[in-house]
Amino acid sequence: MQSRIVLGLTTAALVSAVLAACGSPDQDSSDRAGKAASEASATTIRLGSVLPLTGRSNHSGESMRNGAQLAVDELNAAGGVLGKQIELVTADDACDPGTAVSAAQDIVKDGIAVSVGGYCSSAVVPTLRIFRDAGIPMVIAQANSTDLTEPGYDSVFLICGTVGAEAVFAVDRIHRLGGSRLAVVHDGTSFSLTLADSSVAEAKRTKTLTITDEIKLSQGAPDYERIAQTVISGKADTVYFTGYYAEANQLIKDLRAQGFRGRIVVGDGATDGPLLNDLTTAQSTGVYGTALLFPELMPTLKEWSARYKAAFGTSPGPSTVEAYDAVQVAVDAIRRAGSSEPSAIRQALTTTDTTVVSGEVSFRADGTRTVPTFLLLRAEDQAFVLDALTDAN
Known part of the structure; x- marks a missing residue:
């Protein structure tokens, strides 16, 4: 089963946490992705998230969607980025490799500037080449297999420790x-x-x-x-x-x-x-x-957990913080790049040095986080x- 949803600005739903591998994308593919993102909307910047919204891991996928949505809604309420609102495109991979490939191809066509999803590593790995060929960088929130860094792509960035x-x-x-x-x-x-x-x-x-x-x-x-x-x-x-x-x-x-x-x-x-x-x-x-992080067990996340509960009526579970942070890291890169062009975002991600809910975030040359928890x-x-x-x- 596969579903794809483009969420409106006020509901802005989902951008999961994991930019999974993009290598040195060629300039033509990067330009095409940038053009698609520009044509998607002159007033919005689209982020894409592929998650298990059905299947045995849908509990985690839904939690990640909520975490990403909270980040997008808060960012839009604060004015968005580069004078534009953020729009979220979600697709279901059901933690299945074949379904994930189709889902990734679909959201690439929707003109996303950056990918911020990914839960099951086995489903994320086959999408690496798809995003790379499209020139779209990936901020991977939850998946953390070393298979994600094995291809040596220079546009995959992991929010979680490997x-x-x-x-x-x-x-x-x-x-x-x-x-x-x-x-x-x-x-x-x-x-x-x-x-x-x-x-x-x-x-x-x-x-x-x-x-x-x-x-x-x-x-x-x-x-x-x-x-x-x-x-x-x-x-x-x-x-x-x-x-x-x-x-x-x-x-x-x-x-x-x-x-x-x-x-x-x-x-x-x-x-x-x-x-x-x-x-x-x-x-x-x-x-x-x-x-990884359990918000309800961490006193330092009490205020963030309260915001999450106010938005969704339930306490945040595992994976929610990582999905939230993947969006924050991606938007931070867009802001510093001064552009929604995927190639510019990828370059900005390599110099990330920011603090989000889960703590300090910077990346090694292979895209892994320097200080995992x-x-x-x-x-x-x-x-x-x-x-x-x-x-x-």
Whole structure:
């Protein structure tokens, strides 16, 4: 299923956070993109956001759309940028690579100046070339697989820290929690696999954890009992699952049902969603997560969270801040460039040095953020709380 929406200025809906890879676009393609953006409207500047608005990850996509919309609405209320209002174009990728390609092609035709979406890395990766060939830079809010930087494009900028940085954080915190024997489970998709590989490599580099198993599960399977049995037979005391929350929920249930009583740690793709909603206290005890920003758990984001709740009637969840910040970073580049031409925006993004809700933002030469933030969460019944080891030195 695919949908595409061009939102009016007053409702301005969505611009998700992730400008995923554009390489050195040729001048002709950049000029064509700039011309399309100019023709779209003489009084507006269009931003494009491809998100999972349907499918198993729609909860996260909708949250990101809200975060991006809040940024756009606030910017427009303050006068917009370069004397123009900001218009948001959204498209649904359902976290599916094929659907994502069609969605990206559609919003390119809508004359966007910059891309600010992206949740599932596996869906973002195949769109990199599409945006690059169109000369459109990408500010990627949520996706953070190292596959996004692998092509070496010079117009992809990541709001979140990469899986490599998350793996370093995860291995250190699992060790500090008392883990010594680690089973790593992934789902084979870009984000999940690269986080798993990076975690295994970091454990071996530091020699702090013994890897008992590396296991791939199938997304959407009815149960993971065999995987649970493999983990138990390998005598792991900790499991690190690097996939998404639907599979994480079932894996936790099956691990506990098979008698595993050790720690279960999930990556940021699983903390970003209703992972704990139907777990019992016995199932969720000992569950942790390596995560990106959780506004409701961070006192420094109290005022921003209040603005979000006033706008949407609900508290902001994971991914909302990153989507908001992706829009802010993109508009900051437009303002500094003094132009809505994609090539000028790309150049301005390379010299970004600004402070947004998530903190200071600047980018390395490869487009990764210089100072990423990760949290260690701990499950208490059906909610996550911030664990004291988040800020361990």
